[in-house]
Amino acid sequence: MISIIRLKMFMYVFVPVAVCFIYRWYKERKRVPNKGNKYVYITGCDSGFGNVLAKHLDQLGFCVIASCYTENGEDELKKNASGRLTTIHLDVTDSESVRKAAAFIKSVVGEKGLWAVVNNAGVSVPSGPTDWLTIDDFKSMISVNLYGVIDVTLSVLPLIKMTKGRVVNVASVFGRISPFGGPYCVSKYGVESFNDSLRLNMAPFGVKVACIEPGFFKTNVTDTALVKDNIRNLWDKLPQDIKDDYGKGFLASSLDKLDSRFRQLTDSDLMKVISCMEHAVSAVHPRTRYSPGWDAKLLWLPLSYMPTCITDRLFILTNPRPELPAL
Ligand SMILES: NC(=O)c1ccc[n+]([C@@H]2O[C@H](COP(=O)([O-])OP(=O)(O)OC[C@H]3O[C@@H](n4cnc5c(N)ncnc54)[C@H](OP(=O)(O)O)[C@@H]3O)[C@@H](O)[C@H]2O)c1
Numbered sequence: 001m002i003s004i005i006r007l008k009m010f011m012y013v014f015v016p017v018a019v020c021f022i023y024r025w026y027k028e029r030k031r032v033p034n035k036g037n038k039y040v041y042i043t044g045c046d047s048g049f050g051n052v053l054a055k056h057l058d059q060l061g062f063c064v065i066a067s068c069y070t071e072n073g074e075d076e077l078k079k080n081a082s083g084r085l086t087t088i089h090l091d092v093t094d095s096e097s098v099r100k101a102a103a104f105i106k107s108v109v110g111e112k113g114l115w116a117v118v119n120n121a122g123v124s125v126p127s128g129p130t131d132w133l134t135i136d137d138f139k140s141m142i143s144v145n146l147y148g149v150i151d152v153t154l155s156v157l158p159l160i161k162m163t164k165g166r167v168v169n170v171a172s173v174f175g176r177i178s179p180f181g182g183p184y185c186v187s188k189y190g191v192e193s194f195n196d197s198l199r200l201n202m203a204p205f206g207v208k209v210a211c212i213e214p215g216f217f218k219t220n221v222t223d224t225a226l227v228k229d230n231i232r233n234l235w236d237k238l239p240q241d242i243k244d245d246y247g248k249g250f251l252a253s254s255l256d257k258l259d260s261r262f263r264q265l266t267d268s269d270l271m272k273v274i275s276c277m278e279h280a281v282s283a284v285h286p287r288t289r290y291s292p293g294w295d296a297k298l299l300w301l302p303l304s305y306m307p308t309c310i311t312d313r314l315f316i317l318t319n320p321r322p323e324l325p326a327l
Contacts, residue, residue, distance in 0.1 A: 028287070036061050039064075039105070039108065040062045040065065040115055040118065041105055042066050042117075044067070044069065044120045045073060046070050046072070049219065049273050050066070052271075053278070054066040054085065057281065060278070060282070061084075062084075062281070062282075063085075064081070065087075065108065066086070066088075067087070068087055069091060071089075074087040088105075089101075092121045092144055092147075093143040095151055098152055098155050101155070102159075106159060109159060111162075112162075113159045113162030113165070114162070115163050115166065116160070116168060117160065117168070118281065119152055119168065120170045120277075122170065123145065124221040126140070126182065126183075126230055126234060127182040127184050127227065127230060127231075128231055129246075130182060131242060132242065133182055133234070137182070137183065138182075138186065141182075142186065145191065146187045149169055150194055153194075160207055166210065166280065167198060167207065167209045167210075168210050169209070171191040171195065171212065172185075172213055173293070173295075174188050175192040175213060176213060177311070179311075179315050191211075192211060196211075212273065212292070213291045215292070215294070215297075217269075217270055217272075217273055217293060218270070224259060224262050227262075228258060228259075232251070232255075245322060246322040250320060250323060253320045253321075254320040265295045272292040276290035277290075
């Protein structure tokens with residue numbers, strides 16, 4: 001008798017959950033038609049996610065407008081993509097460059113309008129404990145990671161409204177939780193907020209806005225040599241009193257922790273992120289948020305819902321600690 005009741009309870013829970021998953025899977029499979037008539041503008045295509053996404057969407061038949069920060073980036077893409085793909089130079093921190101890119105895109109897409117913009121360009125240095133940094137360190141990263149996203153979006157929004165298209169913002173799971181100091185999380189929290197308000201504002205116009213929140217993936221942003229060099233440079237520039245606050249061993253233990261953390265968490269399968277970006281651009285019913293990466297799904301997002309007293313304790317215990325003198 002008890003086992004029949006248990007079975008019934010299981011069915012009451014399991015069946016609706018299974019039906020919801022099957023319905024979601026079915027709904028999310030549909031893709032938009034006429035990819036060959038749809039223009040997608042991507043920022044930061046020199047390397048990493050932007051570079052792989054540009055080639056992937058090109059292979060799927062979209063008309064990709066890949067913006068690069070460097071000439072080398074443009075040359076590499078031209079060699080490895082179809083004739084449909086166009087490259088342009090773009091520095092997202094320079095409004096003149098953003099304006100020029102938008103004017104070029106308007107001339108290319110004409111009456112068809114722009115189907116999607118993927119705000120992908122970003123940087124991860126300078127990063128370090130907050131009291132090691134200056135306001136200029138914050139401004140330099142925020143101008144790429146946040147103002148760049150806003151400027152590029154505003155520059156092409158009228159073209160996207162014409163197609164009832166998409167804005168895809170690449171934030172980070174560190175736009176949901178801040179386990180370390182410096183401007184990176186600040187900038188990505190800003191992207192999340194911009195994304196959410198834009199999604200509400202654009203809904204009446206039929207424009208969909210999606211946010212990508214990856215965990216740790218193997219790209220230049222998580223290049224250990226680059227991030228460690230940045231920490232050493234910051235340390236070298238610190239006034240002696242701040243060095244004394246942290247103690248002699250702090251730099252070495254920070255670099256060791258960084259090495260082991262990046263080794264444990266960094267995923268080299270960039271396609272996990274690219275398929276989320278592709279879905280956001282090409283699905284008839286895109287999601288509002290994508291969190292690719294096992295660390296995003298199983299570690300950082302669950303932690304972001306926990307009480308601050310728990311997450312603070314955890315981060316203080318696991319982050320490198322200043323060598324405070326015994327009282
Ligand atoms: N990798 C991760 O674990 C991870 C996790 C979460 C979120 N993200 C985000 O994903 C996005 C892509 O990063 P990624 O991991 O693919 O690293 P990446 O390979 O360094 O890609 C970033 C791209 O942005 C470009 N860029 C830098 N400054 C620019 C500027 N002022 N104007 C225009 N383009 C500029 C870079 O050009 P150069 O190569 O020429 O400098 C590069 O092509 C970033 O927004 C990053 O914050 C990455």
